[in-house]
Amino acid sequence: GAGVSQSPSNKVTEKGKDVELRCDPISGHTALYWYRQSLGQGLEFLIYFQGNSAPDKSGLPSDRFSAERTGGSVSTLTIQRTQQEDSAVYLCASSLAVSSYEQYFGPGTRLTVT
Amino acid sequence: AQKITQTQPGMFVQEKEAVTLDCTYDTSDPSYGLFWYKQPSSGEMIFLIYQGSYDQQNATEGRYSLNFQKARKSANLVISASQLGDSAMYFCAMREPSTGANSKLTFGKGITLSVRP
Numbered sequence: 001g002a003g004v005s006q007s008p009s010n011k012v013t014e015k016g017k018d019v020e021l022r023c024d025p026i027s028g029h030t031a032l033y034w035y036r037q038s039l040g041q042g043l044e045f046l047i048y049f050q051g052n053s054a055p056d057k058s059g060l061p062s063d064r065f066s067a068e069r070t071g072g073s074v075s076t077l078t079i080q081r082t083q084q085e086d087s088a089v090y091l092c093a094s095s096l097a098v099s100s101y102e103q104y105f106g107p108g109t110r111l112t113v114t
Numbered sequence: 115a116q117k118i119t120q121t122q123p124g125m126f127v128q129e130k131e132a133v134t135l136d137c138t139y140d141t142s143d144p145s146y147g148l149f150w151y152k153q154p155s156s157g158e159m160i161f162l163i164y165q166g167s168y169d170q171q172n173a174t175e176g177r178y179s180l181n182f183q184k185a186r187k188s189a190n191l192v193i194s195a196s197q198l199g200d201s202a203m204y205f206c207a208m209r210e211p212s213t214g215a216n217s218k219l220t221f222g223k224g225i226t227l228s229v230r231p
Binding site: 033035041042043044045048056058059089091093101102103104105106107108 | 118147149151156157158159160161164166205207209218219220221222223224
């Protein structure tokens with residue numbers, strides 16, 4: 001079956017522009033997560049969604065970052081007024097339920113802010 | 115204090131040998147989960163193995179085993195019979211359910227493993 005998909009795979013944008021990153025989780029997975037991986041670093045948690053519950057936004061680094069999940073499936077991470085320090089790989093993951101221990105990761109979107 | 119510590123800067127192992135990748139963690143939560151993920155140069159994160167804090171036995175998955183020493187707060191990954199395809203970054207991660215974010219993972223900085231033919 002299909003895994004987690006993300007688009008675009010690469011995005012180059014100018015400083016100050018807004019960007020939208022998309023994540024399609026595995027069908028039937030109720031939990032969805034966004035992480036960020038800066039060059040040579042581990043993953044940093046950003047936000048997660050579980051069903052219809054309010055998302056946990058505790059990892060979002062600033063109010064320029066927001067995310068939504070429509071219909072309990074596809075999620076969009078939006079970064080407004082991008083800064084060079086936003087350059088990173090943005091990874092999306094999904095799991096069957098909050099209590100499920102395995103998170104399945106997508107291939108990521110590499111964002112470069114020039 | 116760092117939640118997950120991976121201090122080995124880079125590891126080399128001869129093909130077919132075993133290798134241990136170190137991970138220590140810090141939590142006051144009695145219930146937690148420990149994970150190892152592999153990230154090849156292609157970038158995808160591949161789940162390898164999971165250990166729950168209440169599990170009585172060390173987790174094993176094929177050539178991967180987790181040396182879980184709860185009192186020392188360490189969760190080292192052991193890869194037996196290394197293969198060239200094992201060359202990758204390896205991340206240790208932890209989930210602490212009581213922090214309010216039931217499923218978020220906290221990752222270490224990773225270890226680069228290179229397998230020599």
